[in-house]
Amino acid sequence: MKTSWRSASLVATGAALLALTTACGQDKGAQSTTGQNVGNASRAQGGYGSGGSDAYGSSGDGSASPAAKAEPAGQLAAWDSKKLGKVLTDSAGMTLYRFDKDTAKPPKSNCDEACLKTWPAVPASGAKAATGVDSSLIGSVTAADGTKQLTVAGWPVYRYAMDTAPGDAKGQGVGGVWFAAAPDGKKASPAAAAPADLKGLSTRNDPKLGEIVVDKNGMTVYRFLKDSAWPIKSNCVGACATKWPAVEPVGKNDTKNIPLKGFMSFTRPDGSKQQTLNCWPVYTFSGDKKPGDTNGQGVGGTWYAASPEGKPVGAPK
Numbered sequence: 001m002k003t004s005w006r007s008a009s010l011v012a013t014g015a016a017l018l019a020l021t022t023a024c025g026q027d028k029g030a031q032s033t034t035g036q037n038v039g040n041a042s043r044a045q046g047g048y049g050s051g052g053s054d055a056y057g058s059s060g061d062g063s064a065s066p067a068a069k070a071e072p073a074g075q076l077a078a079w080d081s082k083k084l085g086k087v088l089t090d091s092a093g094m095t096l097y098r099f100d101k102d103t104a105k106p107p108k109s110n111c112d113e114a115c116l117k118t119w120p121a122v123p124a125s126g127a128k129a130a131t132g133v134d135s136s137l138i139g140s141v142t143a144a145d146g147t148k149q150l151t152v153a154g155w156p157v158y159r160y161a162m163d164t165a166p167g168d169a170k171g172q173g174v175g176g177v178w179f180a181a182a183p184d185g186k187k188a189s190p191a192a193a194a195p196a197d198l199k200g201l202s203t204r205n206d207p208k209l210g211e212i213v214v215d216k217n218g219m220t221v222y223r224f225l226k227d228s229a230w231p232i233k234s235n236c237v238g239a240c241a242t243k244w245p246a247v248e249p250v251g252k253n254d255t256k257n258i259p260l261k262g263f264m265s266f267t268r269p270d271g272s273k274q275q276t277l278n279c280w281p282v283y284t285f286s287g288d289k290k291p292g293d294t295n296g297q298g299v300g301g302t303w304y305a306a307s308p309e310g311k312p313v314g315a316p317k
Contacts, residue, residue, distance in 0.1 A: 070120050073127040073150055078183045085190040088181040093166025096157045100177040104154030107141040119158040121149035130183040137185060153185025200254035209313050212305040218291030221247060222283045223312040225302040229279035232266045244283040246274040258308050278310030
């Protein structure tokens with residue numbers, strides 16, 4: 001009986017030790033798995049620019065988000081985001097970014113090798129300008145890891161490691177220094193809405209040109225130097241008239257900050273009516289896509305934004 005009791009006791013003790021060892025092992029394994037998940041979540045939150053992240057989008061413990069592959073950009077394109085405006089993307093539709101600590105003149109990347117793990121430099125090789133964007137804006141610069149990095153208007157461009165699908169823009173505003181790039185290299189920004197009380201013709205203060213005339217949609221109004229004011233005549237016809245649509249007649253009561261001297265309409269060669277400012281025919285530009293655009297300024301040395309008095313703003317004297 002004693003031998004039997006001792007044997008049973010040893011068996012029970014061994015079983016208890018095995019159970020304890022197994023349980024501890026399982027517990028340790030569970031803690032390890034949980035710890036890894038928490039660590040990944042922390043890095044992801046840091047990558048999104050939440051509390052504790054640095055300007056690179058890394059987590060507060062110094063670890064970087066997983067690096068994205070340095071795939072060629074291919075044919076660049078523009079994604080029309082309701083929140084961000086026109087956003088530059090690569091051929092796969094992935095958002096491209098610019099870094100406020102970089103410089104465009106001269107082009108220089110200040111994203112070091114640790115930074116590039118979260119914000120991979122976009123290779124310049126084979127990149128083509130987005131439709132409607134001057135190909136001369138495309139260039140390159142050498143990144144910290146030796147990558148020949150794509151530049152747009154001098155600004156180095158990057159992808160964000162936490163963007164995983166076309167249309168993602170999780171890097172927007174990270175650290176207050178990372179922003180989605182526009183197709184012309186500027187920061188992406190939503191189109192300015194035309195003021196609700198905008199008249200048929202009114203004015204706005206352009207930061208570069210000063211006070212210029214805009215139509216009821218907020219689009220810039222232009223003068224053509226080859227026209228004449230007396231007799232009133234438009235020399236923009238045919239294909240020119242498609243590119244530079246004539247401003248239709250506007251009632252004098254439907255204006256704001258517009259002098260009424262010489263404010264009249266006339267008949268164009270095709271029989272349609274066109275508005276004038278101080279007897280000068282005025283137009284909008286098909287190349288302007290949103291209120292505030294002045295893409296027609298100086299085109300061909302003959303097209304200039306119109307002042308309220310009908311003068312061509314910025315034209316050579």
